[in-house]
Amino acid sequence: MTTINVDIAILGAGMTGASLVHLLRPALAQGLTIALLDRQALQWQGDVQSRPPSFDGRATALSFGTQQLLDRLGVWSTVASSACAIEHIQVSDQQRFGQTHLHASEQGVEALGYVIENAQLGAGLLNPLRNLSGVQCLAPSAVDHVQMNEQGAYLRLNDGRTVQATLLVMADGGRSPLAQQLGITYQRQSYGTHALVTQVESLQAHDGWAYERFSREGPIAFLPLSSHQYAVVWTLNNDVVDDVLALDDATFLARLQQQIGHRVGRLQSVGERLSYPLALVTSTEQVRRSLVLLGNAAHSLHPVAGQGFNLAMRDCARLAEHILDQVRRGGQVGDLAMLQRYQQAQASDQRNTIAASDVLPKLFASDRGLLALARDGGLIAMSALPTARRLFARHAMGLGQKATQIG
C-alpha cells in the first residue's frame, strides 16, 4: 500500500489536536500538509448521541485568554451562542469566614471566562477543518506502530496504511500508549479523590455567577451554562464516590445542595453523572527530534482551577508560533533545536500552572488548623486587597502568561 507523506501528523482530533490545526492555518496556506488521525470517526456536528470520548458530556471552562485566541482563529463566533460568560466568581469555604468575589467589570473585561460543553466546542473546532486544503483526516484509524527514521516518524495504521511525517504531534490523551512505545514514561501522582461531573438545573437563574466552594466533602465548582443550568465538578474521596454516584436523584441533589449552600438557588434536577480518578500525570519528556507531546499526553492536571485545557491551548499556540516561524525561514518542522526552544519557552508557564493546580486541592483538602487558618486568611486578605484579587483573577483568566503572537 502507498505511504501517505505529510509534514505533520497529529494524533488525536480532540480539542488540543484540532486547535493546533487551526493555529497552523497560515502555514497550510503556504503549502504545509497535515494528517489528523483519531481512533474515532470525527463527529463534525458534535453529535450529542455518539460523542468521541474527548468530546463527552463534560464542559470546559475557557479562560479569557483562550477565548481571545479562539476569537482570533474565527472559531469563537461559531460557538459563542452556546457558551456562557462568567461575569462573577465567588470563592468560599464551607463554615468558615473567608470568601472572595471577583467581578469582570472590576477587571475591565466582559467576562472572567466562559463555560462551554465539550461537544459544542469540539464541533466548532472540527467543522471548519473539513474542507481545509492541506489537511487529511484519517479517522477512524488506530496507529499500531511508530518508528522514528531519518525523515521523521513512520506510522503503521491498523488498516494497513502507513504515514510518513516530518513531525509527529501526540495529542492522543493521558498516558499515550504510542509515546510509551517510544520509551516515554509517565509520572502519576494520585490525589486519592475522584471528580464527579454532571449538570444540574436550579430554580434560580445563575446571572453569570460561578462558584468555587471548598466544602468538607471536597472542592466543588458550579460553572454557569444555559440560564438555569450549571456544569458541576465535585471532588470526592475515593471511598465515597461510588455511593454518591449511586444515590437517587433527589438524595443526590439534597446532598449537593447541602455542600454548595443556597446561594445557587434550589437545585431541582440533575443530568447523567460521570466520575474519573484525579491525578497529576506528566510525561517524563515532551520533545524529541520530529516528536512533540501536547495536551493531556504531556500533562493532565487536577481540574480544580480549570486550567488543563487552557494550558494545552497556550502550549499549542506557542508550538504553532515556533513551527510557523520555522516554515517562514524555510526550516524543517521536525528540527530538534526548534522543538527544544518551544519547550523552553513554555517551561515556566507549565511549571507555574501545574504547581498551582497541584497545591490548591492539597491546601483545601486538609483540615489541619494551620492550613485552614492560612486559607481563611488568604480568602479574607484577597477580598480586602484589590491587587491580590486582580492577580488571582488574572491567573484564573489565563492572562498571567505572555500572550502569544498568533494572529
Place this chain on the structure above:
Amino acid sequence: MNNTESLNVDNAEIAKFEALASRWWDRESEFKPLHDINPLRCNYIDERAFLAGKKVLDVGCGGGILSESMAQRGADVTGIDMGEAPLNVAKLHALESGVDIDYRRITVEQLAEEMPEQFDVVTCLEMLEHVPDPAAIIAACQRLVKPGGYVFFSTLNRNPKSYLFAIIGAEYILRLLPAGTHDYHKFIKPSELTRWARTAQLDVVDMTGMTYNPIRKTYALNAKDVSVNYMVTTRKAGSTSQ
C-alpha cells in the same frame, strides 16, 4: 572470557554494578537520576549527531538506558559492557521495549581491533571514571568511529566542589550513579579529558555541564557550569562518507 585482569577493566568496579543490576530500570531506585537526565543527554547527542539511521556504539552501556533511547530515536545501536549482569538486564529489557539492539560483552579496545571505523557515532557516558586507563578508552573510541563521526563523553570533574559533593552526598548532587560506585581520585578534569581527546586526534567541539535544581527537582544542561558532571562532544577529522 574469564580473565579480564590484563584488560583495561577494574573488576571491583564491575562487581559493584553486578550487584545493582536488577534495579537498573527501576526509576525509583538509585538509578533515578540516570533516568531523569537521560532525555536531556540523548537530545543533546541527537541535536549534534542526528541519530536516526546512524550506526551507533554505546560504550559502557550498563543496563541500556542510553542505548534504548537512541534506538527509539531511530539509531542502529550496539551496546558493549564488561558487566555480565547489567548486560543481561539490558538484553531482557530490550525485548520488553521491542527495540533491536546488539549487546555484546567485549572491551572497547578489542572491539576497535574487530570493527575499526564502523560507527557513525560513539557514546561513552559515565564510564571513564571507572577504568584504570581512560586515555586508552578514548583512543579506542577514536578508532571505532568513522572519519567525520562524533564521539561523546561524560564524566565527573575533579575539584573541591565535586569532591565535597561526592563525600557529603547531599541531595543536590547530580549523582548519576549510586553511592559507593565512585572513587573521587578517578574523577577527570575537563583539561585532562580534552588533552586525551586531542592526543587521540579527536577535536573537542563542545562542552556542557549537567546541573540539578534541588528546589524544582529538575536537571538541566548548562554550558557555564562544568564543575561537577560534564559532557564533551568530539569529532574525528575527515569527511563523512555515506
